[in-house]
Amino acid sequence: MDWLFFGEISLAGLAMGGLYALIALGFVIIYKATRVINFAIGEIMMFAAYLFLAFAGGMEMSPWVAVPLAVLGGALLGGVIEKTMIRPMLGESPIAVVMVTIGIASILVGLVELIWTADPQLLPSFLPRQPVFIGELYLAPKIAYGFLIGMAVLVIYLLYFRFSRGGVALRATASDQAAAYSMGINVRRVFNLAWVFGSLAASVAGILVAATGGLSPQFGIIGLSVLVVVIVGGLDSILGALVAGVFIGWLETVAGAYLGGEYRMPATFAVLAVILVFKPYGLFGTHEIERV
């Protein structure tokens, strides 16, 4: 076995996993606060990436301006979706809400095709292009810098939720909605904020992923990989999102490299199936107790 090769592959996989972790974080924030499984997360990522393309490519803004603008646009989109389409579903069965997010995904795909056509696109390159070496291990520059940016955002998020007022409100709402409400927390606002922050994380990740993988209206497929991550990690666990994100990213890449690209999805979904059977609520998720 070629350990150097294994090391390089693993490194690439872990870096990709970092981005998965960031997307999963966005997913978990939304789920924790609002109990909504967001099947449209891949499409929100895609939308932000297209916004970046419009700002940086079409209007030729500097990436320093275009990235924040696109990310804000993605976050705003999340807020609007929550206000207009998720809020009316409050109290409906989770299945109905999930279907609404599936519908939203389809609407977003249509909008993107309407505005930017279905043609494949490349983002203007905005990351340094010199190869990165860690010891002897080569790492593609886009992946390396993408990983660093993703991690930075992740750390900011974790600090925010730990220490800021908004973060505390969000955690309070997640742990007991009624109690949070009676303590004077504006739960509706928290719901909206959760979607905004969740979409923001997804938007950052969306731009980073599209920068390496290219962009097309089929981009949302990545949402499936993220779904695996959050189920394996546990839907309501931030720690789970991080650990599972990195692990699934690694597994997918290693399976792709050693077995072939057609094994990427089956490999991660096999892990998913095992987790579902043995630990249905994920590695770190909270076990739900049902009462009649």
Add this chain to the structure above:
Amino acid sequence: MRIGDAKQTYVADEAIWTTSTQKFWFSILLLGLLIFPLLANSYLLYLGCLVGIAVISTTGLNILTGFTGLISLGQAGFMGVGAYTVAWLSTNTGLPFPITLLLAGLMAAAVGFLVGLPSLRVKGLYLAIATLAASVFLHFIFAEWESVTGGMEGLSLEPAHLFGVTFRSDFAMYFLIVPLAVLAVLAARNLFRTRIGRAFIAIRDRDISAEILGIPLLRYKLMSFALSSFYAGVAGGLFAYFYRVVTPESFPLTMSIFYLAAVIVGGMGNLLGGILGAAFMTLVPEALKLLTAALTPFFPNAPVFMSPMLEIIFGALIVGFLIFEPHGLAEIWRRVRRFFHLWPFRS
């Protein structure tokens, strides 16, 4: 004018036909279905066949999702199992279609049974994810098990045949598909007059309560999965006979979502809704195309907008119905009927 109907016995309550008016309209419907192919051109016949297949599959999914409350993202995968079973059997054994379709249904039911197993431990959304995983594995098997499925190339098959008669044209296929669709719906209608069907509904409404009432959850959930997959398998088998080619790309995830959408738009837990939803969702693209063609003289670039508009309409239908009309087209239909029943009084 008609005002409600008081039922005094359980038999009356369970009856399929409560009034002779119903029987009358149903006969008219059957007659219409019979006459339609004689009048329709090949395009309408083709659409009729598509709707028929969609009705069978949607009814199956309705049993699982609408009546038992188990959401499934694996419908396309189960249809694929049925389609491959038919393709393989008719190529390698030359069996006539009643047997291949039955086996297709049974094979899909067996797979559905397996997929349903996690429902012992997980439910709701986790179960949906489990069915998603199943559809990923099924797609993988379709693509990689080359000796049986023909790999990415897929399988081509001969037309359906029975007693020397082959079903080659759309006209012939119509008479294969539509009776089966009617049969499928009637069978489902009967199902919900039996203990099994009512157990499904009890599970949907509150599974823990149902268990306390003495309904073995696992057994009935698995039964629901198997039944629903049986429908999907038959629909997939008809799909195979209809297009006479089956490839892994014939059954994408979007197809599963399509059927879920049909159930929602039609009305969850309502058989009529399933039919309306299947027909509606199948015909929307064609209707939109007519609209585009009508607009083209005024907006020459209208065709370019069609596919994006279709995606948007598809999504907006799902979202809109869930928010504004959760009981779907069936509820609209009921209101319209009620209006005529009560006319000239207002409801």
Add this chain to the structure above:
Amino acid sequence: MFNQLMQKGRQLAGIGSLVTALGLAAPALAQDKEPIVFGGSIPLSGVFAFAGIHGHAGLTDYTDWINSQGGIDGRPVQYVMEDTAYEVDRSVAAFKKITGSYSPPVYYGDSTGFMKSIASELNSMNSMLMSGASFATALTDNEQYPYQFIPGPSYSQMFGIILEYIASEGEGGDMPTVAFVYSDTEFGKDPIENSKARAAELGIDVVEEIVTKPGSVDVSAEVLKLRRVRPDYVVFHGYVLSPINEFMVQMRQMGLDTKFMGTFWSSDKLIIDKMGKDADGYMGIMPYNYYDAEESGPMLDALRAQAEKSDPEAGYRPTAYIQAWFNAMVWTEVIQRTLDAGKELTGDNMAEALASIKDWDTGGIMGIPVTVKDMSFPVGRIWRVNAAEGRYEPVSDWIHLD
């Protein structure tokens, strides 16, 4: 960015009246003879719209041109199409709709899936010849698809031509090595088995095979694999753009001097437009001359004149345009030959006429006379991107497989 779509609309509008194309208005030429109908399932929207729109333009322009030449055998030509959004079931619906109202002897199909799904119906109709956007190897099987042909080399034949080119670059015992990179789709896997066998015959070592999952994914692990084996050539198949760019950029960053090649649908201007100078040196196989090639010929000039006439502002016309034009050229030739022989336009007669095409001069569309083999036109040439000029330039002679 919204103007991209509007621009597409303009391209459509520029073709002339789409009304004619949709068959709503009377045929352009008011001749009393019954028109010959070209039918088409065309993806004007959806994932294949980037090619479908230009294919539509090509067919429309060809129809106008042939009518200005007096039609086929004195009969006018009418082009009737329906949008399919690149969905098989809608393609079939379009086919049924068109064949319900017209009886087109020839038809443009938009995908391999459609061509296969419609085959059994086509075979029992025996009244139509079909070709289109697909170069699938399977369609060269005359037993199963007797009335469907490929307007160029099949994907396997494209690989054959590419491999022949690669072999010709080898010196003596030092054959170049090659790696195949293809997508995990029917399209992507189409030529791979045949091509491995062909490479073995030529003595070319296929040192790596990489399958990529459809959709946007990071390919750096795959690039690392290629870095280990250091192939002299990487041949892409089953892509339009991504991930070709990522492979090329990353492998060059690693300092590899690998050369990159691709098949028909990955050899259009799109690669240059989107990748910019990163595209330099990329090689594609193309059975036709590019619109901006230096070659000329009576038909190629007619094509350019007609394109210029129908939309003076369009400028460069993509390969999909030329591909559609060539489809229509073959249809015309086949119909002409069938009628000349005094036969009816049945599937069998037209297939026979097609098979009889030998050393056919395409008037500059293809650079050399072409002979039909197994319902395909096994001709091609290798072109290389000159990023500074923004175009493909020929690097090989025309290659005719026998």
